[in-house]
Amino acid sequence: MGSYDSDLFQIEQVEDGLWLLSEKMVRYAIRSNVWIVEGQDADLVIDAGWGVVDWPVEVLFPASDKPVWSAITHAHCDHINQLFHFKERRFGHADARDIVAAPTAKNTNAQPWTPQLKLIEPGFEALDFDASSYGEDFRPAPLTDIVGEGDSIDLGGVVLDVIETPGHSPDSLTFIDRSRKWMFTGDVLLNGYIVDVLHHSDKRQILGSHQRLMNQDFERVYGGHQHPIDRPKAESVVARYIAHKAKEGITLE
Numbered sequence: 659m660g661s662y663d664s665d666l667f668q669i670e671q672v673e674d675g676l677w678l679l680s681e682k683m684v685r686y687a688i689r690s691n692v693w694i695v696e697g698q699d700a701d702l703v704i705d706a707g708w709g710v711v712d713w714p715v716e717v718l719f720p721a722s723d724k725p726v727w728s729a730i731t732h733a734h735c736d737h738i739n740q741l742f743h744f745k746e747r748r749f750g751h752a753d754a755r756d757i758v759a760a761p762t763a764k765n766t767n768a769q770p771w772t773p774q775l776k777l778i779e780p781g782f783e784a785l786d787f788d789a790s791s792y793g794e795d796f797r798p799a800p801l802t803d804i805v806g807e808g809d810s811i812d813l814g815g816v817v818l819d820v821i822e823t824p825g826h827s828p829d830s831l832t833f834i835d836r837s838r839k840w841m842f843t844g845d846v847l848l849n850g851y852i853v854d855v856l857h858h859s860d861k862r863q864i865l866g867s868h869q870r871l872m873n874q875d876f877e878r879v880y881g882g883h884q885h886p887i888d889r890p891k892a893e894s895v896v897a898r899y900i901a902h903k904a905k906e907g908i909t910l911e
Contacts, residue, residue, distance in 0.1 A: 659696055662718060666711055669694070669718060672886070675816065676840070679718065683782040684708050687850075688775055690736045693842055693880050695835070697813020700747075703728045704833060704842050705882060706799075709739025710777070710787055729811065729818075731844025731882060732827045733757040735768035735792070741799035749803045749811055751822070753829035759800040763793025767856060805831070818842075823871060825864030826853060832871065839877040847871055847892060848881025852899055861908050868896045869910065 659677050662669040668680045672693075679692035693704040703726060707713070719726050728744035730737055733754035741748060741758060750758065756765075763769040773789040805811065809820040811833070818833040826845045833842040845853060846867050854861045872893065879892045887895070903909065 659694055659701060660720075667713065667718065672880075673838075676880075679703075679707070681707050681710060683710050683779055683785060683787075685776060685779045688736070688777065688883065691880065691882055691884075695813065695816060695818065695842075697816040699812075699814025700725045700727050702726075702811060702813055702818070703744060705729075705731055705737040705844070706741040706744075707739055708736045708777070710785065713740050713743060715740075715743045727811075727813075729805075729831075729833065730754060730758070731832070731842065732830045733761075733766060734827060734845070735761075735763075735766040735772070735796070737844065737882060738766065738799065739796060742797040744799075747803055748799060748801045749805050750801045751806060751829035751831050752804045755801050755804060757829075759798055761793075761796035761798065763796075766793060766796060768793025768796075771856075821870065821874075823847075823867035825860050825862075825867045827856065828858055828860075830867070832867075834874060834876070836875065839875060840880060841871065841874060841876045841878070842880045843871065843882070845882040847879060847895065849879075849884040849887045849891065849895065850881075852895075861903055861906070862910065865900065865903060865908070865910050868899065872896060 666682055670678055672678050675696040677694040690707050692707050695702045725746045727747040729749035772792045778787050805820045807822045811818045821832050823830050823832045823846045830846050880886045
């Protein structure tokens with residue numbers, strides 16, 4: 659991998675062997691993180707963005723002898739739009755299979771939610787983005803590898819263990835690099851508001867997933883949005899969520 663910066667996209671190094679692809683035209687508060695994990699045998703792109711503008715993949719991921727694989731933490735519109743670019747291997751939960759094979763505005767939650775968001779970053783109005791039609795032209799990206807609890811993705815020298823962390827969505831997965839104590843948690847745990855109001859969200863399941871995540875040996879959380887967080891911050895996010903749900907009468911007891 660290498661750094662890249664244009665008017666629309668940026669790839670920056672976060673850690674040794676870890677990169678972040680950003681879609682600049684999406685407002686930061688809701689911009690999706692696209693994590694790129696380097697291995698000796700393959701690189702893995704975790705999640706695939708909003709896709710307001712198609713990615714210039716030949717520039718972002720120049721041809722090399724090493725394949726670029728992809729994995730999704732869950733099959734919501736802001737995490738799968740550009741998945742179709744990655745044809746060698748696509749990893750995801752069994753419950754995401756039908757969605758990414760035939761993505762629609764409804765089954766990806768693009769509608770009715772996108773028009774309620776101020777999606778476009780100021781300065782990018784010339785893109786003339788139509789929030790009301792977002793999701794009508796999603797392209798199929800069938801999974802090649804169904805992964806779930808107890809599976810792993812071996813990139814050569816880097817192994818990501820897979821655990822199931824439902825709640826934000828039924829198909830939510832977390833990928834854990836145990837050697838470096840990194841967790842890629844999608845939207846079930848991040849540095850910000852945890853969305854639990856979608857039609858298939860389950861607040862009690864989120865509490866259970868948080869409990870599982872807190873039982874992991876980790877130092878950094880790389881969520882689906884916002885900045886990465888360390889363990890103390892992650893613990894505070896979880897504690898705040900527990901407190902808010904308790905006020906709603908929702909607990910694990």
